[in-house]
Amino acid sequence: MGDPALSRRGFLAASAAAGLGMTALSGCGGDSDGGSSGTTTIEWWNISTTQPTKDVWAGLAKKFEAQNPGVKIKIVQLENDAYKSKMTALTASGKLPDIFHTWGGGVLKQQVDAGLVEDLTGRTEEWAGGLLPVAKEPYLLDEKVYGIPFDIGMIGFWYNKALFKQADIATPPTTWTGFLDAVRKLKTAGITPIALAGKEKWPGMYYWAYLAMRTAGADAVQKASDDKDFTGAAFVEAGRHLDELVALEPFQKGFLGAAYSSPTGQAAAVGNGKAAMELMGQWAPVVQADAGKGLGDDLGFFPFPEVEDGKGAITEVFGGGGGHALRRGAPQAAVDFLKFFASEATDLELVKKTGVIPVVPAAENSVTDPNIKAVQTQLKAATGFQLYLDQAYAPAVGQEVNDSVAALIAGSKSSEQVTESITKTAKEEQ
Known part of the structure; x- marks a missing residue:
């Protein structure tokens, strides 16, 4: 895995219908509470609704809060199709969550072209450079970084x-x-x-x-x-x-x-x-x-x-993987959370508890499940890579x-x- 010969054969998967209304869509965007506590609330939208991932991710949010006392993570977890529909509606409204799940490619490009996504190139270069190249490709647009991966794999x-x-x-x-x-x-x-x-x-x-x-x-x-x-x-x-x-x-x-x-x-x-x-x-x-x-x-x-x-x-x-992007103008605490989520310690926890394929090279050898190893082996031997069509275009x-x-x-x-x-x-x- 991480073989540079693996090339992106297309942009990434498309969003689902935008038919759901705007209920439960307000309040996106973290902010300070304006009070004496000075707490910054970061809204994090993801699709981890199944166990054990749901609880593992909630636990990681708590761990980040403990390490950053002035920050509160508000988690919004939605099933895949509901998430895509609501994100389509949010994109149309011009306001995205502070941190949001992305598959990259065509959908992310649309959000970037609309001026809604933070350019992370300079703000993440110091620590994101070491992540597996194939895992980062879906989030690179015009050689700029608009998302940070946490998973990579194949169908x-x-x-x-x-x-x-x-x-x-x-x-x-x-x-x-x-x-x-x-x-x-x-x-x-x-x-x-x-x-x-x-x-x-x-x-x-x-x-x-x-x-x-x-x-x-x-x-x-x-x-x-x-x-x-x-x-x-x-x-x-x-x-x-x-x-x-x-x-x-x-x-x-x-x-x-x-x-x-x-x-x-x-x-x-x-x-x-x-x-x-x-x-x-x-x-x-x-x-x-x-x-x-x-x-x-x-x-x-x-x-x-x-x-x-x-x-x-x-x-x-x-195939492809999952990543996180930030709304344009997201606070530094959101960038800090991406760094925390892309760390070796977090990646090892995700591999051990949720079965993801690691994106941090140091965690590659921590995969023990024989089936996940089989996927990892297929990825390493891949001679071509096509990202999900419904996110690619x-x-x-x-x-x-x-x-x-x-x-x-x-x-x-x-x-x-x-x-x-x-x-x-x-x-x-x-």
Whole structure:
């Protein structure tokens, strides 16, 4: 991990719909209480709503407050989709929280272009220079630093070894044909092959994104973004491969209405042994255990398979990480909190308690979980890196990717229509 050959193949993932109202959005921006105490309140918005991360992050805030008696951290924790929607509304209103979760790329660029985000280049150079280069890339815009990472990873298949054995699947598949065969074997054995949160759309996007990378190659995905044209034959073929999977009816009953992290959602279906696989990021084991029971030693990981005759390699990975950015004009205490969060001591605590992949080189060897190590190994061997499409592109384009792929999975859009819709939206954003 941290290999400089890992390059960013695109900007980062887009925001979700801005349909939620402005309730609970007021009060962003830390300030002094104006009284004799001189306390500065810093508002910190994040998406860590599952355990143990939720309590670990609250504990870190308390630790920072103890080290900085004049500062109070006010935490606002929202589920992924609600967070994206409310941040979209806040961006439109022109006022962001002091500290906020970001995936970087296209969405962060929109916020930066609107003059809403603090340029951290000079204020963090002394301590942020040593963080892993690949983890920092999503937050670099025009060679300026607008965010500090706390995690890096990739999307891959998390699977139930016991259910694979029950279906007589000896080893995880390495090709798309082999993957489809594994799905058939699982169905024959009476096992739901894949859990999918169809309601939230972004988990389905992962399939099309990876298939596009495998058929066209990571460089071609970047070129399509640059040219604002996704109608090439390889992108149409990616949708057709996804059609092949959907035709096998691999997902759990009611998947189109399923959420990701709810007790009846995607993560719980895998964590409770009701589905054999999910395509998800490095955070999957933690969410599986929080939403369900967790699989323990029965949990395994494998990279998205190669597509035969495709131009992409299995070593080209899709993913990203999490980071924090600051609203423009945020107080020094907010910068101090980012430094605290990016320290070796905090990174070690996050690795040990929440399973993140470290961004501080000194903490790299602290990973002990075999599955997180497997993700780390895949990242180290990566020959290309594509950031989440729904954060990589301008917000409207990213949302169209999610919406169009969801429609394909639901059977209401063809592969050609997916590429045409994404291209049309991309050109409209010029």
